[in-house]
Amino acid sequence: MLKFGNLELDVPFFQAPLSGYTDRAMRVLAKEFGSPLSFTGVLLDKIALHAGAVRKLGLAPLDDEHPVGAQILGADPIKMTSAAAHFEKIGFDMIDLNFACPAPKVLRRGRGGAMLNDPDTIREIFRRVRDCVKYPVTMKLRIGHGNGSENREKFWQICENAVEDGCDGLVIHGRTVLERYRGESNWQILAEVKRKFPQMTIVGSGDMFEAATIVKRLNESGIDGVLIARGAIGNPWLFTELRAIFEGKDDYQPPTLAEQGKVILRHYEMIAERLYGIKGIRYFRKFAVGYCKRHPERKKAQMAIISVRNRDQVYAVVREWFGVE
Numbered sequence: 001m002l003k004f005g006n007l008e009l010d011v012p013f014f015q016a017p018l019s020g021y022t023d024r025a026m027r028v029l030a031k032e033f034g035s036p037l038s039f040t041g042v043l044l045d046k047i048a049l050h051a052g053a054v055r056k057l058g059l060a061p062l063d064d065e066h067p068v069g070a071q072i073l074g075a076d077p078i079k080m081t082s083a084a085a086h087f088e089k090i091g092f093d094m095i096d097l098n099f100a101c102p103a104p105k106v107l108r109r110g111r112g113g114a115m116l117n118d119p120d121t122i123r124e125i126f127r128r129v130r131d132c133v134k135y136p137v138t139m140k141l142r143i144g145h146g147n148g149s150e151n152r153e154k155f156w157q158i159c160e161n162a163v164e165d166g167c168d169g170l171v172i173h174g175r176t177v178l179e180r181y182r183g184e185s186n187w188q189i190l191a192e193v194k195r196k197f198p199q200m201t202i203v204g205s206g207d208m209f210e211a212a213t214i215v216k217r218l219n220e221s222g223i224d225g226v227l228i229a230r231g232a233i234g235n236p237w238l239f240t241e242l243r244a245i246f247e248g249k250d251d252y253q254p255p256t257l258a259e260q261g262k263v264i265l266r267h268y269e270m271i272a273e274r275l276y277g278i279k280g281i282r283y284f285r286k287f288a289v290g291y292c293k294r295h296p297e298r299k300k301a302q303m304a305i306i307s308v309r310n311r312d313q314v315y316a317v318v319r320e321w322f323g324v325e
């Protein structure tokens with residue numbers, strides 16, 4: 001149904017790369033709840049090359065996570081190629097080249113979304129990576145650096161080059177780099193990309209929070225798949241709901257509070273395996289806030305959960321607010 005080179009997915013959606021979120025815990029849950037593929041957060045090429053850093057960050061995928069893609073960021077064709085080769089060697093199933101990140105510190109160094117102004121270097125990076133690795137290679141783009149006509153021309157040039165050079169898929173966030181997360185993702189342009197390049201796998205991104213909107217966007221745009229990004233933070237059930245829709249089942253039931261509570265505790269335990277003590281607690285809080293979003297007393301539940309300081313308090317708050325036995 002959704003195809004990146006020789007990697008085939010049975011449903012047209014998957015867990016997006018989310019820096020600071022898509023660690024092993026979130027990837028395992030995404031898979032368990034129905035995502036057919038997940039990603040690491042983006043990693044700078046030179047860090048990806050550093051075996052010690054990769055080990056320390058616990059990046060290499062474990063057996064129960066596959067398929068899992070890695071994503072790298074950089075402007076130097078040689079370093080990007082070596083990083084892609086390293087990730088193939090340590091067991092990732094595909095590599096995505098990030099030319100989309102809008103973070104100011106990334107843009108200042110001419111990386112991520114800044115690269116959209118330089119189609120020739122993107123092309124060189126892609127061709128070198130493509131020549132060096134066997135696993136699927138995709139690119140993450142935004143629809144231009146800004147909204148000017150020159151920006152848009154460069155965007156089209158990058159897409160055209162990618163098709164010519166045998167890219168395995170374009171993952172496109174329908175905002176410009178300058179827009180960051182403001183306004184709405186432009187799904188007309190995503191549809192236009194697919195019309196122009198029907199042979200290329202096109203995955204769209206932007207504002208994918210509700211199953212009904214996701215299905216509507218997919219149907220209207222004609223693209224091949226969508227990324228589930230912020231919508232999956234604290235809501236792995238979105239994958240279950242989507243999977244039920246695409247498998248033609250009408251048996252999806254939203255989780256009860258107690259079911260949600262159990263998953264929150266499991267998520268916490270997986271985090272705590274890697275990050276001890278207060279570090280793990282601090283990191284867990286942002287997920288916990290996400291899990292509380294659909295709680296009937298959202299604000300109060302969020303206040304309670306962000307005040308936790310140790311494991312006992314995590315359990316006490318989840319028991320109180322989610323009714324876990």
Ligand SMILES: Cc1cc2nc3c(=O)[nH]c(=O)nc-3n(C[C@H](O)[C@H](O)[C@H](O)COP(=O)(O)O)c2cc1C
Nearest residue numbers: 016017018019041042140173205206207208229230
């Ligand atoms: C906290 C956060 C971290 C992100 N990290 C990455 C990343 O590492 N790599 C990437 O390609 N996109 C990253 N994104 C962008 C998302 O993958 C996605 O394209 C974007 O959030 C739009 O989708 P959404 O509106 O459905 O969330 C990140 C977004 C957020 C909010």
